[in-house]
Amino acid sequence: MAIAILYFASVREAIGHSSETVAPPPDVVTIADLIGWLAARGGGYAVAFANPGQIRAAIGDDFAEPGTPIAGAREIALFPPVTGG
Amino acid sequence: MAIAILYFASVREAIGHSSETVAPPPDVVTIADLIGWLAARGGGYAVAFANPGQIRAAIGDDFAEPGTPIAGAREIALFPPVTGG
Amino acid sequence: MSATLSVGVQAADFDVGAELAKLEPLGGGGVASFTGVVRGGNGLTALELEHHPGITETMIRRIAEQAAGRWPLLGVTAIHRHGRLAPGDRIVLVAAASPHRSAALEATAFLIDWLKTRAPFWKKEYFADGTSRWVEARAADDEAAKRWIEQG
């Protein structure tokens, strides 16, 4: 399952790029699982996702909760809380 | 005592002109006296001032009450209640 | 906070973008505005506004100063047209610049309420059937303006 992941703001800066395509294993079921799986890569990923409670997500154009399943998602965005314009 | 009188809106229309110079007699002391004195001219004046309670006045750039003395006034405006912009 | 006041009563139209652009660089971060347009309907073909050259502008300036004293404003603009206007014509512009968006918006609401209900203008409506009538003061609008006085 190939998913496009978009990173924004401080998450993007810590990871060092704004998007990539990943293929998580079958035991990565939810947004929270995905964040944990990415954090386990270490380096910038570990920094970006050091505090998973402060990470927000969207699947496509809709906001998603940590428990939201990612099955079927083609694009997932991960980012810090929005700050308004 | 020569006073310039300005008429506005329906008062101006009833009287037929927008300004004139008048010299009221000494017993015309207040704005209310002035309105009564003008109304007594009859014709358009009587129509314009048929309901003196609905006439507002200003001496120079300041609003005046019916009881305000007109002594020393150089310009007096008489008009219906303002309606906003 | 010292506010730059710009007040005008004029026959000519005004340039909304240009007027707001004068308030934007005052450092406030926000500019609120309200533009009034002559509304048609009921066969209205024209609106004629009469004003007292001395009083009308003086009073508008006084209310703009009052707004600048009540809210932390950096600039206030109030322009009102007089003369004959057609439906669709701009008739009034109020704008306020402030570091606080609520202050800018509330001051704009205060000024437009006062201008629409208390400003020294007399309005005559002309209709397609050839009739015309002087507009009378409206009690409902008086209430809107009174709200602000009671809060003061």
Add this chain to the structure above:
Amino acid sequence: MSATLSVGVQAADFDVGAELAKLEPLGGGGVASFTGVVRGGNGLTALELEHHPGITETMIRRIAEQAAGRWPLLGVTAIHRHGRLAPGDRIVLVAAASPHRSAALEATAFLIDWLKTRAPFWKKEYFADGTSRWVEARAADDEAAKRWIEQG
């Protein structure tokens, strides 16, 4: 009442006068607006706004629709810039046309409160001393936006 919506998230500046002029002929009689300008101070040299191309515009459109459902509006405009902006640059424009001036002003207040506090943007501040920092969500602004939700 059916409202014409105009929503944009763009790098380019916008023309306030031209945008408001599109709302004036909708027959409402009044157009309220709020223009946000990047504020300087504390050595700020630039503000960088990041957005999610899909989500940000979709969310703004959804809130504009919400405003059009809550107030009797004939038109709503909401334009927000992204990218790198300097103090003094325009950053956001909200405007609403309505037959009721209070509706136009309240809808404008609602939209700007939401845009300033809830809209999906991330802001980074750059300072004259070479430092920079990501802005964090502000609780006070959250409260301003919440007022509207509680009233809803």
